[in-house]
Amino acid sequence: MTTTQPLELLAPLSGVLLALDQVPDPVFASRMIGDGLCIDPTSQTLCAPLAGVISSLQDSGHAVSVTDDNGVQVLMHIGLDTVNLAGQGFTRLVQEGQRVEAGQPLIEFDADYVALTARSLLTLMLVVSGEPFTLLAPDGNCVDVGQPLLRVSPGEATAAVAQEEGEALFSKPLSLPNANGLHARPAAVLAQAAKGFEASIYLHKQTQSANAKSLVAIMALQTAQGDTLQVSAAGNDADAAIKALVALLAEGCGETVAAPAQVIEAVAPVSSAALLRGVCASPGSAFGQVVQVAEPELNIIENGTGETAERDALTRGLLAATEALQTLQAKAAGSAQAEIFRAHQELLEDPTLLEQAHGLLAEGKSAAFAWNSATVATAKLFQGLGNALLAERAADLADVGQRVLKLILGIQDRAWDLPEQAILIAEQLTPSQTASLDTRKVLGFVTVGGGATSHVAILARALGLPAICGVPGQVLALANGKQVLLDADKGELHLEPDLAEIETLQAARDQQVQRRQREVAQAALPATTRDGHHVEVTANVASLQEVEQSLALGGEGVGLLRSEFLYLDRNRAPSPEEQAGTYSAIARALGTERNLVVRTLDVGGDKPLAYVPMESETNPFLGLRGIRLCLERPELLREQFRAILASAGLARLHIMLPMVSLLSELHLARRILEEEALALGLEALPKLGIMIEVPSAALMADVFAPHVDFFSIGTNDLTQYTLAMDRDHPRLASQADSFHPAVLRLIATTVKAAHAHGKWVGVCGALASEALAVPMLIGLGVDELSVSVPLIPTIKATVRELDLADCQIIARQVLGLEEAAHVREALRQYHAATVQTSPVVEH
Amino acid sequence: MFEKLQRAFWKALTPDLIAETVAAPTPSLLSASVLSALGGADNLKSQQRVALTRVRVQLQDAARLDEPALKAAGVPGVMVLGGGVVHLLTGL
Numbered sequence: 021m022t023t024t025q026p027l028e029l030l031a032p033l034s035g036v037l038l039a040l041d042q043v044p045d046p047v048f049a050s051r052m053i054g055d056g057l058c059i060d061p062t063s064q065t066l067c068a069p070l071a072g073v074i075s076s077l078q079d080s081g082h083a084v085s086v087t088d089d090n091g092v093q094v095l096m097h098i099g100l101d102t103v104n105l106a107g108q109g110f111t112r113l114v115q116e117g118q119r120v121e122a123g124q125p126l127i128e129f130d131a132d133y134v135a136l137t138a139r140s141l142l143t144l145m146l147v148v149s150g151e152p153f154t155l156l157a158p159d160g161n162c163v164d165v166g167q168p169l170l171r172v173s174p175g176e177a178t179a180a181v182a183q184e185e186g187e188a189l190f191s192k193p194l195s196l197p198n199a200n201g202l203h204a205r206p207a208a209v210l211a212q213a214a215k216g217f218e219a220s221i222y223l224h225k226q227t228q229s230a231n232a233k234s235l236v237a238i239m240a241l242q243t244a245q246g247d248t249l250q251v252s253a254a255g256n257d258a259d260a261a262i263k264a265l266v267a268l269l270a271e272g273c274g275e276t277v278a279a280p281a282q283v284i285e286a287v288a289p290v291s292s293a294a295l296l297r298g299v300c301a302s303p304g305s306a307f308g309q310v311v312q313v314a315e316p317e318l319n320i321i322e323n324g325t326g327e328t329a330e331r332d333a334l335t336r337g338l339l340a341a342t343e344a345l346q347t348l349q350a351k352a353a354g355s356a357q358a359e360i361f362r363a364h365q366e367l368l369e370d371p372t373l374l375e376q377a378h379g380l381l382a383e384g385k386s387a388a389f390a391w392n393s394a395t396v397a398t399a400k401l402f403q404g405l406g407n408a409l410l411a412e413r414a415a416d417l418a419d420v421g422q423r424v425l426k427l428i429l430g431i432q433d434r435a436w437d438l439p440e441q442a443i444l445i446a447e448q449l450t451p452s453q454t455a456s457l458d459t460r461k462v463l464g465f466v467t468v469g470g471g472a473t474s475h476v477a478i479l480a481r482a483l484g485l486p487a488i489c490g491v492p493g494q495v496l497a498l499a500n501g502k503q504v505l506l507d508a509d510k511g512e513l514h515l516e517p518d519l520a521e522i523e524t525l526q527a528a529r530d531q532q533v534q535r536r537q538r539e540v541a542q543a544a545l546p547a548t549t550r551d552g553h554h555v556e557v558t559a560n561v562a563s564l565q566e567v568e569q570s571l572a573l574g575g576e577g578v579g580l581l582r583s584e585f586l587y588l589d590r591n592r593a594p595s596p597e598e599q600a601g602t603y604s605a606i607a608r609a610l611g612t613e614r615n616l617v618v619r620t621l622d623v624g625g626d627k628p629l630a631y632v633p634m635e636s637e638t639n640p641f642l643g644l645r646g647i648r649l650c651l652e653r654p655e656l657l658r659e660q661f662r663a664i665l666a667s668a669g670l671a672r673l674h675i676m677l678p679m680v681s682l683l684s685e686l687h688l689a690r691r692i693l694e695e696e697a698l699a700l701g702l703e704a705l706p707k708l709g710i711m712i713e714v715p716s717a718a719l720m721a722d723v724f725a726p727h728v729d730f731f732s733i734g735t736n737d738l739t740q741y742t743l744a745m746d747r748d749h750p751r752l753a754s755q756a757d758s759f760h761p762a763v764l765r766l767i768a769t770t771v772k773a774a775h776a777h778g779k780w781v782g783v784c785g786a787l788a789s790e791a792l793a794v795p796m797l798i799g800l801g802v803d804e805l806s807v808s809v810p811l812i813p814t815i816k817a818t819v820r821e822l823d824l825a826d827c828q829i830i831a832r833q834v835l836g837l838e839e840a841a842h843v844r845e846a847l848r849q850y851h852a853a854t855v856q857t858s859p860v861v862e863h
Numbered sequence: 864m865f866e867k868l869q870r871a872f873w874k875a876l877t878p879d880l881i882a883e884t885v886a887a888p889t890p891s892l893l894s895a896s897v898l899s900a901l902g903g904a905d906n907l908k909s910q911q912r913v914a915l916t917r918v919r920v921q922l923q924d925a926a927r928l929d930e931p932a933l934k935a936a937g938v939p940g941v942m943v944l945g946g947g948v949v950h951l952l953t954g955l
Contacts, residue, residue, distance in 0.1 A: 035940060035952070036939045036952050036954070038955075042955060044915065060916050060952050062941065062942040062950075062952065099914075100915075131950065132919070132944050132948055134914070135914040135917055135950060136914075136919070138914065139915065140914045140915040141914045141916070141917070142914075142916065162940060
């Protein structure tokens, strides 16, 4: 059977040769899979190095092996870690089992795509059947595809171990944990381990089986994550072999695999048949009926009615979508929402999307088909990158794609015809879906995806509706119209609420409404605790209109004017006169007896400024943000100081610097402020303070305190920087909780340092707007709470129900707790105790 | 242009997930003789280290590429792709 004629293997690709030892991948470099060589390719079609049969070809197209009639088996693996591309960039030209000639094209790949997305393009050619070979071309040289490269001496492979006889033992079935199945690397590890046993060992997948000692046979099984596998063995050490290989498979064969599923289940909150649990995204409760939110199927006709007409249709659709998005930005429920729509609008101008769509139009496709194909393809590209966050953002692309598509197809983005008392249930609500809601009919939101800072959560809080996120997927199977009880405070959705539960919650809701009415009616009363301690409750605002609203609701001043509202939408800087005019109008509205705290420009890589070209940063949250950007471009800061100073004397003017982390930043800014004040001939400087939102500033508050007039704590950023958790991260957001004792300790440190120097401390982050946090913040010694405008009456009323002495006790207690959840629980208990006593006091 | 916009958009929403791959053109990435073989610095739209062994460059005018000169300048492998994209195989 063996021929004496030596076999020459042809170069499968053109490129630069590299010794196997140099390949930066231990499994290949150690020759665990087999000996051979490596080519850094300059051609994009992998060709057969020898004639034979395709013995394995991965579904993902990045690896193929050819076996010739004498049993010589050659594996080619394109690139390193390319299994992660899941087939993207690879085109298979042959099929498993097919006979191929030497030099026949096997796989085409997109070298640029692979180079940009995978670790490397280094391509391995390995003689996995083990025959010795000699190299026909020296290392470091260029080779051309088809050139003879290796001379193999067939028939000299180590003889296959004789098949062990005897009854085969079988392992229990197990589920494959590897994300990409047993591809080359884990397969090699498994085969290597199997070779250590005398027994003949097979790996079984349903009706197929493979010799577990053969790498190629294992790969040919085409296993995928979650496949049920069994190991069988026959021979002396069969028992030991099965035990070892099952353990190896369970551990991932050298790959890191996700922790076993049962561990995850243990952590997740328990849901039962009558109760589904999630995370509270917006507090409150509601009894209503299920309304499942699903996008209607759109009927897209592929062929167009003439290129010009279709081109016009697309242009019209894009134009209409741009206008719609602009309108949505203007009336967005919050700045985060506005930003999302702004990003959507930018996507509409994306040249490559347009190019793709126009290309399809030129082929005679309809506008709808062309646009849909272009957006779907790009969204897929993002989903295919194997990154959960990017995949989630692909949802934004899909959203904007649908918007244009509906406009092209003439489908009204109707305000949904919702039934009354709707509790909306969705996998994830897109910004466009929520924007077209008739919110008067909606009582609450329940979503499978998202966290406390997801889009739906932001919207729900802006509307004051209860919402829970992170609910198990089975919620999507609930029938429309089913009566359910949403108790967002506890993060629960009751599927079979009993009458008593509903009545209790209904009563609580009525009480809430009455309470709200009472709070608004008493909004003008000062926020003074029962034992006479006054707390200043001011407003976070971004416009003159909000200032006026805040005054009507009992606001005692402005604790945070987000000055970037003057800048964010502009392509050109607002004129100094316009800026000065706005500040003066706000100051005038407040009058000389109220505080106006103007925060200087707080922008950066995460919220870029259209007219200030900024280099994009790898990590904008740790980049040129806030005061850092202002000091980098001092002319901006100078101009803003001048504009703010124009309102001096009209209100009690305070200037606040964001993102201060170093004392030198404060000194530099103060010098600029003093120069500008001098130039304007002002005698008294306005008060100058800093935001405490970076741990360094909080920890060094005693050093900062002598140089400032006040501190204001930005709890949102302070939390994300302290816990190193992105508050917009879908998986971490629920843990990036400002109630964490670490954050509270930094607040305590700040207050102590400030009071030691006779300076006041405010909190202008979201924590101040949470009624639950108020006793704790007051107990910690915070002097001012700057809250979102609609919550002013609530926070003031909350303060009036408290005793400073009690607050101090609860504050001391929570500082010693272990985690945010414990703090919340302690505060809830305290709250329950005070609410019970408060009606007595009121009468 | 697409890449830039795309990056800006995704970065705005997912700040620290997209590694900044478009490095500011640094002369150190390519030697003077390589640059001149590519048609001079002003023929270079971008340069980027990719896939461990490669420098990916985008040329304004691919016709100004001089492959023999590149090899002479010590670049063992050159891969000319569409749209002015060229991979220079510089090794590990």
